[in-house]
Amino acid sequence: MNPISRKLATLAVGVATAMSAASAAADEVPYSRVADMLYQVMSADREAYTRMVVQRLTVDEEVITASEHFEDDVALPLPAQMFRFGAELVADESEDFSYALLSLDPINKKNGPGTDLEREGLEFVVDNPGENFYGEEELGGERYFAAVYPDYAVSEACAICHNEHKDSPRTDIEVGDVMGGVVIRMLMD
Amino acid sequence: MSRRASLWVGWIFATLVAVGVVLTWMTVGGDRKVLLAGEMTDAHHQIELACESCHAAPVFASAAAAKKALNKACRNCHEDELKDGDDSHPRKSFRNPRMAAYWEKLDARFCTSCHEEHRPEITLTGAVTVAADFCVACHSEGEQDVRKNRPSHAGLTFETCASAGCHNYHDNTALYADFLVDHADQPWLVPDPVHVLSARQRSQEPASEATLERADAMAPPDALNEQATLDHWAGSGHAAAGVNCAACHAPEVEAGAPLSDIEAAWVSAPPRTVCRDCHKVEARTFALGRHGMRQHPEVSGPRDATGSAVGDVLPEAIMAWLSDAPHPAHMTVREARVPMRGAAADQSLDCGTCHQPHAVDTKRAAVEACTSCHDDLHSRAYVGSPHHALWLAEVSGDAAAGTGVSCATCHMFKAKRRGRIVTSHNQNDGLRPNEKMIRPVCLDCHGLGFAIDALADDDLVAGNFRGRPTNHVESIEWAVRHAASADRDEDR
Amino acid sequence: MLTFTEQLVLLLNDEDGAPLPIRHDVAACALTGAVLLDLAFDYRIDTDLDALVVHDPTPTGHPVLDRLLVRIADGSEALDTRTWIEVLSAEEGTAIRDETQANLVERGVLTVRKSRIPWVRSRRYPSRDGKTATEIRAEIANVLGSDEIPDPRDVALVSLLDACEILPEIFPRQEMDDVRPRIAQLRKMELIGREVAGAIADIERLVIQAVRARAAQFQRLLLVLSSVGCVAALAILLAPSVPVGEQFGANFLVDLWFDNVWRQWSGYVLLGLSGAALLAVLLMMVRPIVRLGGYNWWRLAHVVLGIGALLAVFVHTGFRLGTHLNAALMVCFLAALIFGGLAGICSNAAGPLRRMGVSPQMRTIPMRLHILALCPLPALLIVHVLVVYLY
Missing domain, CATH: 1.10.1130 (Flavocytochrome C3; Chain A, domain 2)
Structure with a gap:
């Protein structure tokens, strides 16, 4: 198992553990609380990867770069890519919950809002800094609870990459701006 | 019973029997070709x-x-x-x-x-x-x-x-926008074109101290009398790598065992599995392509009716009839759906088909083995093509290793595996679609733009790349323009 | 003594007094013919070149005959014999039967038995003594079975029954084959010495014409439909498959012919139509059901359902014959339809074919092949459905 897959596996196991613990208590715990807990795990893992792997090896130690085409460039995957790989692994394994990193101004168009609720949620977290969005929607004949958490440009690297990318619709992102949101969905009983 | 009644009864009975038989074919065993x-x-x-x-x-x-x-x-x-x-x-x-x-x-x-x-x-x-x-x-x-x-x-x-x-x-992998931009403005042919992995593979010859001579062959006397076979073996990679007769003909016998043990365990025509014991990657990848897919582990084998619910009830003769015929282990040339040489129709595809069991000549396997069966335009046009000329030069020693382009260069990808260069025996890998060939093969010698154009030109492919592409795929220009316009936006 | 009309009314019912499966319009024709024969035998009417003439308007004592005699004698409708047969069949056919039955009940020959099933308003008219109708049948059987010179009235009745194809309903097929020569002989007999001979011959000839004209209409329809079915089935067998478009999305033909859900629907419609066509034939063997419309309507239903199945085959396959077992199924099915169409042509164009020199044996071959092609169908269909669901 290469380091990336190990990392992904760790992330998936972490989230799955949180999920199973959460679903066991789902009778009592409201969906929003379960979503909050899942978000905490995701957010923590992402921050850990950013700080302990990407920041340390690319900026502090300068031993490797991070790149969108990490395989061709023999580089580290970007934190946002790592986050998506985890999301895809979960989607591959579970139908109970899913998550995605989306934006109103995505570099890759497939990460734009795909449902009315996603658009509403992403607009809400942009318009209401510091607040999360919760709602319900029906997709593919099933009812889902959805939560949207703001995703900030936490460092200069985030802002620079997004401003400079040839496919980015925005070039004016500053540190601290809400760039998008994490959408967590749970299949309702 | 009246004639009419007996006809009805007979018809109903025949219908039930027919349905029963087919249902048994479906669920227990038997020839299901008719159900396709x-x-x-x-x-x-x-x-x-x-x-x-x-x-x-x-x-x-x-x-x-x-x-x-x-x-x-x-x-x-x-x-x-x-x-x-x-x-x-x-x-x-x-x-x-x-x-x-x-x-x-x-x-x-x-x-x-x-x-x-x-x-x-x-x-x-x-x-x-x-x-x-x-x-x-x-x-x-x-x-x-x-x-x-x-x-x-x-x-x-x-x-x-x-x-x-x-x-x-x-x-x-060879067509995404950033890759196109990175490989824009490449010449059609790079200076000193060499297929790097092929060159490295040729250089990984076995250690000379292990090499066996003709006289080292250990086999029963009858086998040792087959002079041509012995010559083939003595000149083969097997002999060069120290693989003696017993490794294949008496695989159960430990290395260094006396001749008597070898004679006792001698198999004159060893099964293909013997190759797989050493050539694991080759055997695994062979089963991924159309040459060897019948050996893919996920392909289901014949059903065994004896293990079914009716297995204990019905007589053996009926059970034999109800069992699936053994699935053919190898693809035959006759069954191929691409143009093939009629003379080769009865060939079945096994390791030995391309690698003669004793000569195991990879150079023959890389060209003659292919052209002895394949009879499509592209295969026929290979002989005499620029790629073929380069191959002949390499084989004759006039040109460096890796400069020749054989059938296998393009159709059997090389890969680095645990420090060694191995050849994938899935010859279909680069064909679905053919742009998959660009990175592992074409780009070593050609520019990306040329490679894309050449592979998109069906006539050029059929003529085995004699000449230059007549059509131009503009994807690189478009990608470059898109990247440039993004840069301009940024500058503004 | 019973009149022709009364005898015929009795013969149109079976032993239990339930109506035989004889087409209503044919029965009406026969009944009109019977009334006219009665009037002719009683010297009340005569025929000439262009009119039905009333000789003697004196009532006969039979209410039905007398009512119609008055209508003919009235003179307000100066019609020829053929037109009278048409008019009376259409307007009086049911009345003749109902009134005659009522009259026979009044006279104690018949009784009425109403259906015991609520909402079902069928009536049966069995003989009160259980004999009368049987005696008439026995008498006819006797006339048919002997070589003696029969009574002219019997000859007239047999001729009328034969003309209206009622005899095969009274006698089993086997016996009919035996008595055909005798019937032909009887029908050639001159009613020598009778003044009314000409009138009776005229009436019989015209009744036969009227009945045949009605049968011919049906035959023409069946012939056309059978031919259409036969040619269409042949076309499906030979036509190249209808190409589907090369555009993605909203491609109805691709859905129709390659989508599993659509194909299941069209497949079950096809199965339903084929089953219904088979049912129509099987029901023809069940007498009480055939009474609902007579053979011809059931034959028509069979042919129409067959053509419906043909359309469903097209919807299901788009002229694709399939491979292996599916091809066998398709070929059997189309063969059944083609030979079914040919069988329809043979039975409905019997006259022209006979004139063309096609022997009766030859004309039965398509029907045999139709049945032969149908034999493997259920097995093939079951397997076809099983393959779809098991794989």
């Missing part, structure tokens, strides 16, 4: 009687369960290939419920949405069974409308997305 609902694709026709390979759901499973099992079966054999090609539309991307709107358009969670078997009439290249302009399903409206996202695509229709050499649904 439509010819199979070229990809699967040679395993058409291994129904359970794909129809893996239990009998009378729900439609949803059957579909799931069917799609699982696709992934059993093709998932690694998709991963290797960095699948642009991976199933996992579409399983998130936020993609539900796309499920209605073209359900990318299931392979069978685009690749249905037994549909020869609507099957296109690549076993695709949706119309060639299928990209229109998702990329023609809203955020995903490519005609809006990419100014260069504004006036395009969707028939040519995947057919003009620009995009593939799955594998775009």
Whole structure:
């Protein structure tokens, strides 16, 4: 198992553990609380990867770069890519919950809002800094609870990459701006 | 009983018996060829009687369960290939419920949405069974409308997305925009063209101290009398690597055992499995391509009726009739659906077909073995082509290792594995679609633009690259223009 | 002594007094013929070149005959014999039967038995003594079975029954084959010495014409439909498959011919139509059901359902014959339809074919092949459905 897959596996196991613990208590715990807990795990893992792997090896130690085409460039995957790989692994394994990193101004168009609720949620977290969005929607004949958490440009690297990318619709992102949101969905009983 | 009544009774009885027989064929064993609902694709026709390979759901499973099992079966054999090609539309991307709107358009969670078997009439290249302009399903409206996202695509229709050499649904490793930009402005032929991995493979000769001489051969006296065979072996890679006769003809015997043990355990015609013992990667990859797919571990074997519910009840003779005939272990030239030489019709495809068992001459296996069976335009045009001329120069020692281009150079990818260069024996890997060949093969010698143009030119491919491409695929220019316009926006 | 009309009314019912499966319009024709024969035998009417003439308007004592005699004698409708047969068949056919039955009940020959099933308003008219109708049948059987010179009235009745194809309903097929020569002989007999001979011959000839004209209409329809079915089935067998479009989305033909759900629907419609066509034939063997409309309507239903199945085959396959077992199924099915159409042509164009020199044996071959092609169909269909669901 290469380091990336190990990392992904760790992330998936972490989230799955949180999920199973959460679903066991789902009778009592409201969906929003379960979503909050899942978000905490995701957010923590992402921050850990950013700080302990990407920041340390690319900026502090300068031993490797991070790149969108990490395989061709023999580089580290970007934190946002790592986050998506985890999301895809979960989607591959579970139908109970899913998550995605989306934006109103995505570099890759497939990460734009795909449902009315996603658009509403992403607009809400942009318009209401510091607040999360919760709602319900029906997709593919099933009812889902959805939560949207703001995703900030936490460092200069985030802002620079997004401003400079040839496919980015925005070039004016500053540190601290809400760039998008994490959408967590749970299949309702 | 009146004549009419007996006719009715006879007819009902015959109907029940006929249905019973076919039902037994379906559920227990027996020849099921008659049940094939439509010819199979070229990809699967040679395993058409291994129904359970794909129809893996239990009998009378729900439609949803059957579909799931069917799609699982696709992934059993093709998932690694998709991963290797960095699948642009991976199933996992579409399983998130936020993609539900796309499920209605073209359900990318299931392979069978685009690749249905037994549909020869609507099957296109690549076993695709949706119309060639299928990209229109998702990329023609809203955020995903490519005609809006990419100014260069504004006036395009969707028939040519995947057919003009620009995009593939799955594998775009040599076609994605940044890669195109990075490889823009390359000359058609690089200075000192060498296929690097081939060159390195040639240089990894076995250590000379292990080399065996003709006199070292240890075999029963009868075998030692076959002079030609001995000569072949003595000049082979096997002898050079210290592999003596017993390694294949008496595989059970430990190395260094006395001749008497070897004679006792001697097998004059060892099975192919003996090759697999040492050449694991080659054997595994051989089973991934059309030459060896009948040996793929996921291909179901014949059903054994004796283990079924009726196994204990019915007499042996009936059980024998109810059992599946053994599935042919090897593909034969006769069964191929591409043009083949009539004289080779009875050849079956095994290790020894291309590598004579004693000479194991990889140079012969790289060209003559192919052209002795294949009789299509591209194969026939190889002899005398520029690539062939380079190959002859390399083989004769006039040119450096890796400068020649054999059939195997392009069709049997080389890969680095645990420090050694190994040859993939899945000769189909670069053909579905042929742009998959660009990175592992073409780019070592040619520029990306030339490679894309050449592979998109069907006539040039048929003529085995004698001449230059007549059409030009503009994807690199478009990608460069797009990147440049983004830079300008940024500067502003 | 019973009149022709009364005898015929009795013969149109079976032993239990339930109506035989004889087409209503044919029965009406026969009944009109019987009334006219009665009037002719009683010297009340005569025929000439262009009119039915009333000789003697004196009532006969039979209410039905007398009412019609008055109508003919009235003179307000100066019609020829052929037109009278048409008019009376259409307007009086049911009345003749109902009134005669009522009259026979009044006279104690018949009784009425109403249906015991609520809402079902069928009536049966069995003989009160259980004999009368049987005696008439026995008498006819006697006339047919002997070589003696029969009574002219019997000759007239047999001729009328034969003309209206009622005899095969009264006698089993086997016996009919035996007595055909005798019937032919009887029909050639001159009613020598009778003044009314000409009138009776005229009436019989015209009744036969009227009945045949009615049968011919049906035959023409069946002939046309059978031919259409036969040619269409042949076309499906030979025509190249209808190409589907090469555009993605909204491609109805691709859905129709390659989507599993659509194909299941069209397949079950096809199965339903084929089953219904088979049912129509099987029901023809069940007498009480045939009474609902007579053979011809059931034959028509069979042919129409067959053509419906043909359309469903097209919807299900788009002229695709399939491979292996599916091809066998398709070929059997189309062969059944082609030979079914040919059988329809043979039975409905019997006259022209006979004149063309096609022997009766030859004309039965398509029907045999139709049945032969149908034999493997259920097995093939079951397997076809099983393959779809098991794989």
